[in-house]
Amino acid sequence: xxxxxxxxxxxxxxxAQYHILHGVHLDVPEGGVHVxxxxxxxxxxxxxxxxxxxxxxxxxxxxFKHHDITxxxxxxxxxxxxxxxxxxxxxxxxxxxxxxxxxATRDGSFDTARLDRVQTLFPPLKTFWDKQAHALxxxxxxxxxxxxxxxxxxxxxxxxxxxxxxxxAIIRDMIVAFREIAAETTVLLVEQNFRFxxxxxxxxxxxxxxxxxxxxxxxxxxxxxxxxxxxxxLSMAAAE
Amino acid sequence: xxxxxxxxxxxxGVMLLPVILAIIxxxxxxxxxxxxxxxxxxxxxxxxxxxxxxxxxxxxxLMDVLNFSHSAFVTAGAFVGATVxxxxxxxxxxxxxxxxxxGLLMAIAVAAVVGGLxxxxxxxxxxxxxxxxxxxxxxxxxxxLIVAEELILMIWGxxxxxxxxxxxLTGSFxxxxxxxxxxxxxxFGLGALVYLGLYLVLDRTRVGxxxxxxxxxxxxxxxxxxxxxxxxxxxxxAGSALAAMGGAMWAGxxxxxxxxxxxxxxxxxxIVVIIGGLGSIRGSLLGxxxxxxxxxxxxxxxxxxxxxxxxxxxxxxxxxxPWGLLPAVKR
Ligand SMILES: Nc1ncnc2c1ncn2[C@@H]1O[C@H](COP(=O)(O)OP(=O)(O)OP(=O)(O)O)[C@@H](O)[C@H]1O
Ligand SMILES: [Mg+2]
Numbered sequence: 001x002x003x004x005x006x007x008x009x010x011x012x013x014x015x016a017q018y019h020i021l022h023g024v025h026l027d028v029p030e031g032g033v034h035v036x037x038x039x040x041x042x043x044x045x046x047x048x049x050x051x052x053x054x055x056x057x058x059x060x061x062x063x064f065k066h067h068d069i070t071x072x073x074x075x076x077x078x079x080x081x082x083x084x085x086x087x088x089x090x091x092x093x094x095x096x097x098x099x100x101x102x103x104a105t106r107d108g109s110f111d112t113a114r115l116d117r118v119q120t121l122f123p124p125l126k127t128f129w130d131k132q133a134h135a136l137x138x139x140x141x142x143x144x145x146x147x148x149x150x151x152x153x154x155x156x157x158x159x160x161x162x163x164x165x166x167x168x169a170i171i172r173d174m175i176v177a178f179r180e181i182a183a184e185t186t187v188l189l190v191e192q193n194f195r196f197x198x199x200x201x202x203x204x205x206x207x208x209x210x211x212x213x214x215x216x217x218x219x220x221x222x223x224x225x226x227x228x229x230x231x232x233x234l235s236m237a238a239a240e
Numbered sequence: 241x242x243x244x245x246x247x248x249x250x251x252x253g254v255m256l257l258p259v260i261l262a263i264i265x266x267x268x269x270x271x272x273x274x275x276x277x278x279x280x281x282x283x284x285x286x287x288x289x290x291x292x293x294x295x296x297x298x299x300x301x302l303m304d305v306l307n308f309s310h311s312a313f314v315t316a317g318a319f320v321g322a323t324v325x326x327x328x329x330x331x332x333x334x335x336x337x338x339x340x341x342x343g344l345l346m347a348i349a350v351a352a353v354v355g356g357l358x359x360x361x362x363x364x365x366x367x368x369x370x371x372x373x374x375x376x377x378x379x380x381x382x383x384x385l386i387v388a389e390e391l392i393l394m395i396w397g398x399x400x401x402x403x404x405x406x407x408x409l410t411g412s413f414x415x416x417x418x419x420x421x422x423x424x425x426x427x428f429g430l431g432a433l434v435y436l437g438l439y440l441v442l443d444r445t446r447v448g449x450x451x452x453x454x455x456x457x458x459x460x461x462x463x464x465x466x467x468x469x470x471x472x473x474x475x476x477x478a479g480s481a482l483a484a485m486g487g488a489m490w491a492g493x494x495x496x497x498x499x500x501x502x503x504x505x506x507x508x509x510x511i512v513v514i515i516g517g518l519g520s521i522r523g524s525l526l527g528x529x530x531x532x533x534x535x536x537x538x539x540x541x542x543x544x545x546x547x548x549x550x551x552x553x554x555x556x557x558x559x560x561x562p563w564g565l566l567p568a569v570k571r
Contacts, residue, residue, distance in 0.1 A: 075462045075464075078463055079465045092456045
């Protein structure tokens with residue numbers, strides 16, 4: 001797997017008695033932003049949660065760098081350098097912004113230069129540093145969730161629909177932030193907002209009904225109306 | 241209505257409830273001396289219930305574990321404490337107040353240690369296999385409770401066990417017409433100390449931060465790289481130790497105990513955990529003080545409905561705040 005940071009090989013995941021992923025294949029190159037697209041209920045979140053160890057693959061393998069992480073404990077996967085920003089952001093509302101950030105560090109202390117950079121990227125976090133996180137706006141919570149994932153350098157960041165419910169102006173800021181993040185790490189991004197995904201992604205995979213139905217370069221998909229019609233269908237067009 | 245709400249929040253919000261309850265009781269009781277005695281009794285009782293409830297609340301909040309055997313830890317603590325007090329009769333009954341107190345503290349400490357050890361055994365053997373499965377948790381912890389109660393009956397027998405009270409803690413402080421039992425003041429002080437300790441650990445340490453975060457969202461704490469299950473065994477042991485400590489204190493308060501002591505307290509403990517908000521230590525304290533005061537005021541005004549009054553209190557609070565007064569998870 002030269003050049004690949006993550007590989008999913010024929011991954012099957014069940015949630016309770018339901019068979020959700022039906023043999024997912026995915027290669028994520030090292031560095032840059034890589035996108036998973038797909039309609040609602042296609043299995044995007046399930047794929048990310050399976051990588052993170054939050055669901056267990058029943059069959060197949062998840063390989064991160066040289067480690068087989070298929071059956072590893074969530075916390076061990078995190079310690080290998082994988083960060084997860086869930087769809088609901090997973091912000092601890094009863095904790096302050098500072099405490100949320102501190103928990104995301106290995107030993108509870110900040111690299112001040114890095115903290116400065118993160119706060120420059122997301123200024124509201126500095127303003128509300130000692131405020132309880134439940135009082136933040138939706139966009140600010142999203143910033144906090146992403147900031148937690150980058151407060152220490154990770155190898156791979158899994159992000160589930162970061163633009164959900166955000167105003168266009170904030171989405172533009174997010175694009176800037178993601179470009180900076182992707183300069184030092186690999187981002188696997190699940191997105192419904194094709195404009196956002198198209199602006200950032202290098203490669204793209206499209207999932208449908210628990211299977212990958214397309215792999216390719218993002219540029220190719222952005223150019224080709226035909227591919228878009230075929231894989232993204234009307235639901236994505238409507239979201240545009 | 242909106243103004244009223246804002247004023248209420250400004251003057252302390254739900255923290256005002258015990259004060260409001262005390263004022264209403266003052267009007268209904270009409271005799272200041274009696275009211276002060278009852279208030280002191282209510283606060284002391286509240287603190288002892290707080291010891292029993294705080295652990296249960298954290299255990300549920302952190303791991304979503306429904307632990308119906310919690311009352312066994314309370315009972316075990318009561319009997320262990322009573323037994324140690326019995327061994328130390330010479331110290332306890334003597335006229336040296338230092339030995340009196342040392343003896344009592346030793347009894348409470350031994351009860352707490354035994355409670356913690358039983359907790360360790362319970363968590364590893366009974367609870368661990370049923371993480372995440374509420375129905376089996378109920379069944380197996382109720383089973384564990386029955387076994388534990390039988391064991392207690394086997395060891396200590398069915399006859400009520402008298403509990404010696406340390407000489408310095410007998411009698412009352414008398415100020416004018418007001419009389420306050422010394423033991424109640426001691427119980428209140430000890431409970432307050434435990435609360436302070438818990439508060440400092442939860443608020444000021446990294447482990448405390450992890451526990452507070454874990455109560456809100458266990459999965460996310462693990463996704464940040466921490467093992468909640470390893471933290472949980474510690475919390476479970478601490479919770480069991482606190483329950484046993486509460487049991488030992490309660491035993492000293494009652495003076496005569498039976499194996500059903502824990503089960504009898506459990507109704508109040510559950511009410512406290514529910515109205516305080518699951519997983520919230522501050523909520524447990526507030527709930528325990530409310531329940532303790534209510535039990536004593538109503539117990540005086542109309543003894544027959546004392547327990548009922550606390551159930552009504554719980555229902556009223558749940559209608560008003562479905563997640564309890566001070567929920568750990570901010571929505
Ligand atoms: N906890 C669950 N229990 C049962 N079924 C689930 C559960 N979570 C997800 N599913 C099912 O798995 C399928 C995939 O869900 P998933 O959340 O991965 O979709 P998604 O692509 O992330 O969708 P969305 O864009 O709406 O977030 C859906 O059919 C969903 O109903
Ligand atoms: Mg999803």
